[in-house]
Amino acid sequence: MDISNIFKQVVLTPKSPVPLYNQIAQVLTDNIQNGTLPAGTKLPPERELASLLQVSRTTAINAYRRLEEQGLIHTKVGSGTYVATLSSSTAPTAQTVPWSQLFTPCLNTQSSSIIRELVASAAADDTLSLAAGMPDPELYPLHDFNRLFGLQASRLNGADLGHIPTEGYTPLRQAVTTMLAAKGYAGKPENTMIVSGSQQGLYLVTKIFLEPGDYVIVESPTYLGAVQMFSAANARLLSLPSAAGLPLDLLEDYLIRYRPKLFYVMPTFQNPNGRVMPLEERRELLKLAAKHRLVIVEDDPYGELYYDKKPPLSLKALDPYGGVIALGTFSKMLFPGLRTGWVVAPETVINRFALKKQYIDLHSSNLSQCLLYDYLSAGLLQEHLAVVRAEYKKRRDFFAGALERYCSPLLNFYTPSGGFYFWCALNKGMLTRQLLHEATHTGVSFVPGEAFYADAAGSRELRLCFVTQPPARLLEAVKRLGKALQTVAANRPFPPKHPVFTPII
Amino acid sequence: MDISNIFKQVVLTPKSPVPLYNQIAQVLTDNIQNGTLPAGTKLPPERELASLLQVSRTTAINAYRRLEEQGLIHTKVGSGTYVATLSSSTAPTAQTVPWSQLFTPCLNTQSSSIIRELVASAAADDTLSLAAGMPDPELYPLHDFNRLFGLQASRLNGADLGHIPTEGYTPLRQAVTTMLAAKGYAGKPENTMIVSGSQQGLYLVTKIFLEPGDYVIVESPTYLGAVQMFSAANARLLSLPSAAGLPLDLLEDYLIRYRPKLFYVMPTFQNPNGRVMPLEERRELLKLAAKHRLVIVEDDPYGELYYDKKPPLSLKALDPYGGVIALGTFSKMLFPGLRTGWVVAPETVINRFALKKQYIDLHSSNLSQCLLYDYLSAGLLQEHLAVVRAEYKKRRDFFAGALERYCSPLLNFYTPSGGFYFWCALNKGMLTRQLLHEATHTGVSFVPGEAFYADAAGSRELRLCFVTQPPARLLEAVKRLGKALQTVAANRPFPPKHPVFTPII
Known part of the structure; x- marks a missing residue:
């Protein structure tokens, strides 16, 4: 049968509200369903169809595409278009959405799940965790917050619980600015923006400054979450080993060669290595930064948690x-569930951040912001800090003693003067991943050093958090760690000095 | 003087820790500062410098770049590189950071500020606002929340105020799932994710699904914030006029022609036009969507705020x-300051959203989530909804009466059966922007219709929010609106029927 006859009879109505391709598809559907075009019939190529019906090739393509979506026809590449078998046309199967084809490209999915796992592991089984960097829940000032909420009930007004400015609840911006002024910051409230945890501050920095391919300098080792964030933005990371002091020559070299967008740095109680950058080094860094107009992102979550002497002024203050x-x-300082942090920056930067944050969540939680404002106004933060400093100092000393007793000399550690972590290195011949494996058996967890490097370093290092648990549990955790260390040391296969890369086939 | 002599004397040390370009820069700096190379001296081109010193061209470029950053030399395009005048080299001026050069490109800044202004205007002067879409602060269930917080104090544990899963506080996910099951949703808690307001849900949808150039179908008119969000992602918007019923033919045409990523739709008490999509139309839409495997984003902030009969089942339920x-x-339903909303989707989508949200803020506010869980568990939401439905219904009827009395027939309005808004149209010959101008004088504000269209429509339309204020203030607001209308009607210059575009020179 000459199927071109079918097409010769077709009358199209160009001015109809029904698009032409739809009219064509309808004619074909009718002919397929009434059996004039049985299954397996070869249909004319799109070009020929267009010519037969005197329509554009696009219209012909769209007509076929529609029929294909309805399961009435199918295309064999290199062969042609055919009428489909009836079963699939009469009873179209339930369509499912091909989600993974619809998603935007996902970068670095694997590494980005590490933080989530750490967060999730907080509520794990009987393993003692030295991994997650959280304050001790027993020390959360829950009583004060509860009392303040009670007091607020008569004082809160609708405006406080409606929409508030994206930049933050105005009284809290003021209070944080005052708090930071005591640390030498010179800014006005307009320079302070409230965000949903410093995580969101880092997200805003990334979104506003980084385009794919931009260079970012990070210390080596540095905060896991920052490396993940920058990597997910497709930035290129330049590592700056800072444990023995910032190598300013290398830094300047980077600045000139790569013109990086940012230098992300934790000058005070660095995570993970606990280092405090000396005042003179801070000044040198700032001099260099000013000369090259380098943007420094100073992350300082631990600055107030010092156990010996007060750390130097922050980079922002200087x-x-x-x-x-x-x-x-x-x-x-208080507890993670507040989801409240801040960014201090020039107003032009704050304005840009606010524009972005508006899209993300309009503004951060009012409840947290109102409560924090009351908490700060009542001077309770300083009282609380005095309590936790004293307690964490005790734990630090206790932890150092326990490590000395149960883990030395297989493990070398650096005792920090503030913050949450002991940064440790295994003796030569042992690898952290061996220890991690043993530790799951003895029931203790920690973060392996590799998580803190943008490159492949850190294979003998590990980070231990000493603040989250009371001394009795810390002791038990260290004992378990010591036991795992002994096992590894006894069985160690003396791995090669240089890592061997086994290709995955 | 032949300055190539200077370079002939240079001794470079390739193995020095000081990079070559730095060594070269130092030689030049010395010669500039000791006057051997006075201001205005033309330096050899980079290629020649590289050849003189037998270094790579990159090294020569970096040496010059460094000197330029120090203000010691400057480059004239098409002419060459010159030693700068001494004043700028001896006393480098304080450098400021060229922030705007460092920011990532900002799309649609102008329109994106409209929401922020609406949010800010909530705390404005004596203008009566019919603009912002907020519940009445007098009706916030503050007392209940306070009481619950008091009860919680003894019950909250550290885990509740530490880090919780990115997907949400587990008991709240369960409670929201149960709440939605009563509305016909079939999902499990794994299908429900807690977000920081539905704004964040929309942000996640945009980030996970839209790449620049992707097509998105939106109703016309539609929610301002969604249009801004999609536009900022550089998506291309396809408008679907839905006020008189969804034009399914046009929708299918869009689906075939453009293969859009999403259809963003508010089937219940649409913002701004208040329309409720009938059940039969919902089914037809879903049939079409299933056929084309179209992803529908159903935004339903007002579904529980019905004042006549209950609206049909949501698209998600069907x-x-x-x-x-x-x-x-x-x-x-409660108050915006909770910053708590949800997304219901297949698990594969939720997983992807969570991965993204982790970067944004780790998780939403624990305080809000814990309180909401208690609030829902105690059955208080249904009690509260009964109260506000009754009150808002009264206000709706009162507002319709006032509009009839003070604004008809200059203004035509549609009385909604739920939600927050009256959608109005001015008589022919009047433009909303004329009214907006007059209204600022009489002291009332509203959102002009143009804000709800992706194209240039809506010039005679406006949206009025009737729930935020008690009847006495609503009456005063409508009187002021009526006065503004009268002025516009009296002075109207009978604008041309077709808009005239005056180019900005």
């Missing part, structure tokens, strides 16, 4: 040229 | 093919 963006949070 | 992503929020 900033001579206005190029430092400071990130802070109440998560480590 | 969803036969798993392609509907539902967004919801407590902001309109």
Whole structure:
């Protein structure tokens, strides 16, 4: 049968509200369903169809595409278009959405799940965790917050619980600015923005400054979450080993060669290595930054958690040229569930951040912001800090003693003067991943050093958090760690000095 | 003087820790500062410099770049590189950071500020606002929330205020799932994710599904914030006029021609036009969506705020093919300051959203989530909804009466059966922007219709929110609106029927 006859009879109505391709599809549908075009019939190529019906090729393509979506025809590549078998046309199967084809490209999915796992592991089984960097829940000032909420009930007004400015609840912005002024910050409330944890501050920095391919300098080792964030933005990371002091020559070299967008740095109680950058080094860094107009992102979640002497002024407080963006949070001082942090930056940067944050969530939680304002106004933060400093100092000393007793000399550690972590290195011949494996058996967890490096370093290092648990549990955790260490040391297969890369086939 | 002599004397040390370009820069700096190379001296081109010193061209470029950053030399395009005048080299001026050069490109900044202004205007002067879509602060269930917080104090544990899963506080996910089951949703808690307001749900949808150039179908008119969000993602919007019923033919035409990523739709008490999509139309839409495997984003902030009969089941509840992503929020039912909403979607989508949200803020506010869980568990939401439904119904009727009395027949309005808004149209010959101008004088504000269209429509339309204020203030607001209308009607210059575009020179 000459199927072109079918098409010769077709009358199309160009001015109809029904598009032409739809009219064509309907004619074909009728002919398929009434059996004039049985299953297996070869249909004319699109070009020929267009010519037969005197329509554009696009219209012909759309007509076929529609029939294909309805399961009435199918195309064999290199062969042609055919009428489909009836079963699939009469009873179209339930369509499912091909979700994974619809998603935007996902970068670095694997590494980005590490933080989530750490967060999830907080509620794990009887393993003692030295991994997650959280304050001790027993020390959360829950009583004070509860009392304040009670007091607020008569004082809160609708405006406080409606929409508030994206930049933050105005009284809290003021209170945080005052709190930071006591630390030497020179800014006005307009320079302070409230965000949903310093995580969101970092997200805003990334979104506003980084385009794919941009360079970012990070310390090596550095905060896991920052590396993940920058990597997910497709930024290129330049590692700056800072444990023995910032190598300013290398830094300047980077600045000139790569013109990086940002330098992400934790000058005070660095995570993971606990280092405090000396005042003179801070000044040198800022001098260099000013010269090259480098933007510094200073992350300082632990600055108030010092156990010996007060650390030097922050980079932001010393900033001579206005190029430092400071990130802070109440998560480590009080508790993470507040989801409240801040960004301090020039107003033009804050404005840009606010524009972005508006899209993300309009503004951060009013409840947390109102409560924090009351908490700060009542001077309770300083009282609380005095309590936790004293307690964490005790734990630090206790932890150092326990490590000395149960883990030395297989494990070398650096005792921090503040913050949450002991940064440790295994003796030569042992690898952290061996220890991690053993530790799951003895019931203790920690973060392996590799998580803190943008490159493949850290294979003998590990980070231990000493604040989250009371001494009795810390002791038990260290004992378990020591046991795992002994096992690894006894069985160690003396791995090769240089890592061997086994290709995955 | 032959300055190539200077370079002939240079001794470079390739193995020095000081990079070559730095060594070269130092030689030049010395010669500039000791006057051997006075201001205005033309330096050799980079290629020649590289050849003189037998270094790579990159090294020569970096040496010059460094000197330029120090203000010691400057480059004139097309002419060459010159030693700068001494004043700028001896006393480098304080550098400021060129922030705007560092920011990532900002799309649609102008329109994106409209929401922020609406949010800010909530706390304005003596203008009566019919603009912002907020519940009445006098009706916030503050007393209940306070009491619950008091009760919680003894019950909250550290885990509740530490880090919780990105997908939400587990008991709240369960409670929201149960709440939605009563509305016909079939999902499990794994299908429900807690977000920081439905704004964040929309942000996640945008980030996970839209790449620049992707097509999105939106109703016309539609929610301002959605249009801004999609536009900022550089998506291309296809408008679907839905006021008189969804034009399914046009929708299918869009689906075939453009293969859009999403259809963003508010089937219940549409914002701004108040329309409720009938059940039969919902089914037809879903049939079409299933056929084309279209992803529908159903935004339903007002579904529980019905004043006549209950609206039909949501698209998500009717969803036969798993392609509907539902967004919801407590902001309109309770108060915006909770910053708590939800997304219901297939697990594979939720997983992807969680991965993204982790970067944004780790998780939403624990305080809001814990309180909401208690609030829902105690059955208080249904009690509260009964109260506000009754009150808002009264206000709706009162507002319709006032509009009839003070604004008809200059203004035509549609009385909604739920939600927050009256959608109005001015008589021919009047433009909303004339009214807006007059209204600022009489002291009342509203959202002009143009804000709800992706194209240039809506010039005679406006949206009035009737729930935020008690009747006495609503009456005064409508009187002021009526006065503004009278002025416009009296002075109207009978604008041309077709808009005239005056180019800005």
